[in-house]
Structure formats: structure tokens, C-alpha cells
Amino acid sequence: MDPLSDILSLLKPRNYMSAGFDAAGPWAIRFADQANTIKCGTIVSGQCYVSVEDLAGPVLLTAGSSFVLPRGRTFFLASDPDCPPVDAPLVFAKAQSGGIVQHNGGGECFIVSSRFALSGPHADMLLASLPPIVRIENDQDESSLRWSVERMMQELSNPQPGGFLVLQHLAHTVLVQALRLHLANAHTTGPSDRTGQTIPTAPNGPDIPDWFAALSDKQIATAIACIHGDPAHPWTLKELARHAGMSRSAFAARFRDVVAVPPMAYLTRWRMLLAGDRLTHSGLPISEIALSVGYESESAFSTAFKRVMGCAPRRYSNISATIEDQSL
Numbered sequence: 472m473d474p475l476s477d478i479l480s481l482l483k484p485r486n487y488m489s490a491g492f493d494a495a496g497p498w499a500i501r502f503a504d505q506a507n508t509i510k511c512g513t514i515v516s517g518q519c520y521v522s523v524e525d526l527a528g529p530v531l532l533t534a535g536s537s538f539v540l541p542r543g544r545t546f547f548l549a550s551d552p553d554c555p556p557v558d559a560p561l562v563f564a565k566a567q568s569g570g571i572v573q574h575n576g577g578g579e580c581f582i583v584s585s586r587f588a589l590s591g592p593h594a595d596m597l598l599a600s601l602p603p604i605v606r607i608e609n610d611q612d613e614s615s616l617r618w619s620v621e622r623m624m625q626e627l628s629n630p631q632p633g634g635f636l637v638l639q640h641l642a643h644t645v646l647v648q649a650l651r652l653h654l655a656n657a658h659t660t661g662p663s664d665r666t667g668q669t670i671p672t673a674p675n676g677p678d679i680p681d682w683f684a685a686l687s688d689k690q691i692a693t694a695i696a697c698i699h700g701d702p703a704h705p706w707t708l709k710e711l712a713r714h715a716g717m718s719r720s721a722f723a724a725r726f727r728d729v730v731a732v733p734p735m736a737y738l739t740r741w742r743m744l745l746a747g748d749r750l751t752h753s754g755l756p757i758s759e760i761a762l763s764v765g766y767e768s769e770s771a772f773s774t775a776f777k778r779v780m781g782c783a784p785r786r787y788s789n790i791s792a793t794i795e796d797q798s799l
Contacts, residue, residue, distance in 0.1 A: 484587035486642040493577030499549035499556035510540040517580030526603035539605040585642035703765040743779040
């Protein structure tokens with residue numbers, strides 16, 4: 472798989488709500504209880520404001536704009552940021568997944584959105600570098616994204632047999648395409664809105680990679696693809712620099728500047744994230760998992776895993792299994 476697919480496979484996003492929202496007049500809605508979720512939506516017609524509690528907003532979204540909210544925080548959608556909000560259950564109480572909700576008669580602002588549960592335990596690590604609001608402007612090359620949204624509108628408006636499965640596939644496509652467009656735009660312009668207002672990112676810790684910045688830089692992305700393509704390979708700084716077409720010193724400096732961690736730290740963290748996923752889902756013994764991520768010694772692997780993930784592999788496996796059981 473490619474690096475973006477790798478990251479999403481660890482997040483394990485599962486779409487469990489896709490709906491249309493058709494509103495008119497003054498309105499504002501508060502969406503709470505978003506923990507361990509990603510929200511993705513497109514403004515089909517009209518406009519609205521989106522804000523994320525304590526993190527960002529209000530940001531104006533116009534027809535054709537899309538947004539991704541990757542932090543799982545309470546957020547607000549509104550026709551006017553000064554309008555007093557009502558809680559979402561009061562508006563969507565009678566709605567079912569796959570439906571269209573009208574508010575105040577509808578006709579002025581239409582939004583198609585999807586909500587994804589994240590069953591992978593690494594969301595904080597993998598999404599920390601994204602801004603609280605990933606906004607895809609309507610003047611970007613978004614023909615594929617627009618097609619998927621239009622198909623979702625058709626499925627929502629005219630339910631057909633198998634529609635739930637179709638909506639799930641379309642929702643995942645919209646999410647991936649939105650992130651692709653964000654990656655294509657991030658390296659050249661940075662996360663900002665049309666007026667130049669910066670949409671802030673949460674500060675990364677000293678050992679948290681900026682995964683998405685890494686994928687938006689062509690030379691660094693080449694090295695990242697090598698790591699993801701063969702994580703068990705005994706990669707060296709010199710070898711990764713050669714694949715990136717750079718000198719070792721220039722590559723090390725550029726990698727740290729773009730990704731926020733040194734290349735070897737990125738390699739180790741990615742190996743440990745893969746190992747954590749395999750400890751949770753594969754049923755393989757620790758010794759085999761250690762080999763699969765480049766460690767011939769189970770002891771050396773356990774030391775590295777505890778340093779990066781915060782606990783020993785066996786304890787991690789037990790904790791993750793308990794969490795998954797509770798989520799079923």
C-alpha cells in the first residue's frame with residue numbers, strides 16, 4: 472500500500488452515518504460526543520460556518536467547499552456564528568442514516584456529510600498534525616470529489632436496495648479524496664482560509680511526526696514510501712537519502728524540518744505503530760511481530776516498543792483487546 476493508505480488502515484475508519492442536511496433561516500447546531508471520530512462534509516449549496524470547540528473557527532464554507540474535522544472534538548455548524556446553537560439530537564432526533572433532514576423548511580443551505588468511527592487505537596498519533604479544520608476550497612481540482620458527493624446525494628434522495636453499502640463506499644472515497652486534495656495543497660499554501668486567516672494546528676510533541684506534511688513533500692515522500700514499503704528493511708540514513716536524491720546531511724535536515732522528527736525516529740515510530748496493530752489483530756507471537764518490523768531480538772523490540780508506545784508489548788496487547796471488546 473501507499474503511505475496514505477497505510478495511515479488510514481491503522482485508523483480503520485468505519486462510516487456509520489451519512490446524511491443530508493437542508494436548512495434555511497438563522498440556525499446553529501452543536502455536535503457533541505465526537506470522540507474517536509472523523510467528520511467529513513461538503514457544502515452543496517448556500518454557505519455556513521464551521522468551528523471546533525476550543526480549537527478553531529468560525530470558518531466560512533461556501534458552495535462546493537468540503538471539510539474534514541479530524542480531531543473528534545465538539546463542533547458547530549451555523550448560518551451565523553453569533554446564532555445561539557441547539558444540540559444536534561434536537562434537530563436530528565427522527566433522522567436515520569441515509570436520510571435528509573430539513574430544518575426551518577430548507578432550501579438555503581444543503582450539506583452532505585459522513586461520520587467515521589475510528590477503531591484503530593492510534594488516532595491521536597496519526598492525526599495530531601492535521602489542522603482542526605481541513606478545508607478543501609471549491610476552486611481546487613475537485614472533480615472526483617464532486618462526483619462522489621453527487622452520487623451520495625442521489626443515494627440519500629432516492630434510497631435503493633444496497634444503498635447503505637453504496638453510501639459506505641462513497642463516504643470512504645470522499646474522505647480519501649478530501650485528504651488527497653489537502654496533501655496536494657498543503658505544501659504550497661499551508662492551512663489557511665481564503666482571507667488568509669490561519670487555521671491553527673495543535674503543537675506536536677517532540678516525537679510526534681507530521682505524517683501529512685511528510686506526504687506532501689515529493690522528495691521526503693519518496694523516502695517515506697520506502698519505509699512503508701519495507702518496514703523490516705535495515706534502513707540507514709544514507710540509503711534513505713539516496714532514494715530521496717539528496718545528500719545525507721541535506722536529507723536529514725530537510726526531513727526534520729518537514730516531518731518534525733529525524734528520519735530514524737520516524738522509522739522507529741512507524742514500526743511500532745505497525746507492531747501495535749499486529750499485536751491487537753494478528754494473533755502472532757511477539758517474536759514474529761518483532762521480526763516483521765525489523766527486530767531480530769525480541770528484547771530489543773520490547774525495549775523500543777515500550778519507549779515509543781508507553782508500555783510493554785504484552786500489556787499493550789491485553790489493553791487493546793479489552794478496549795476492542797468494550798467497543799463491540
